[in-house]
Amino acid sequence: MTRDHFVQLLLSDITSGYGARMGRVVVENNLYATAIDLSIEGLPFPRSIPSTATNRHKIAFRAAYALEHAFFIDMERFSPHIPFLIGAFSKAKNRSVHRHFGKITSTLLRKKRIVLPLEQSSALAETAALWLSDPKSKVAVKVLSFDLLSLLAPYLPWVSDLLPDAIGLLSNNPTPGIIARLNRCPRETRF
Secondary structure, eight states, X not given: OOHHHHHHHHTSOOOTTHHHHHHHHHHHTTOHHHHHHHHTTOSOOOTTSOOOHHHHHHHHHHHHHXXXXXXXXXXXXXXXXXXXXXXXXXXXXXXXXXXHHHHHHHHHHHXXXXXXOHHHHHHHHHXXXXXXHOTTSOHHXXXXXXXXXXXXTTTXXXXXXXXXXXXXXXXXXXXXXXXXXXXXSOGGGOO
């Protein structure tokens, strides 16, 4: 399947099962790198589709959505693309993509499927801290960013020092989702 055909599929109407269907397309056609590139808007835009901000936003979000589904369909087939995802993590400017990149990366760290060098761990933590502190970030992105920081804290002393401030930031007018996540924190750090 060509990249342009994949983009056409991404722009098709969302119907029931869209994410799983697109995830299978990524897995079956080995489109992991293409989905990552599209998520960060790193590929040239297909000539057959108007290059509008709306189309770019839709494609980035839907490519990340398909990538997340592909990741959970077959983590082993995703494995060779982990370095590419980690390299692209901080390049994702689309806030809708942050949730999917955060969920994949958080899962990789939680399941100990990756061990990152200090420089990459630090870059991930910096990006997660930016997403967490961004007032325009959605709740799910803030929670996933906090999870990433918590997972990276044992390896980065500066992140351990940052966690109380992150908890304070999340504790300010928390939503039910944030309250649920903070209640899983060690008792001495809860609000």
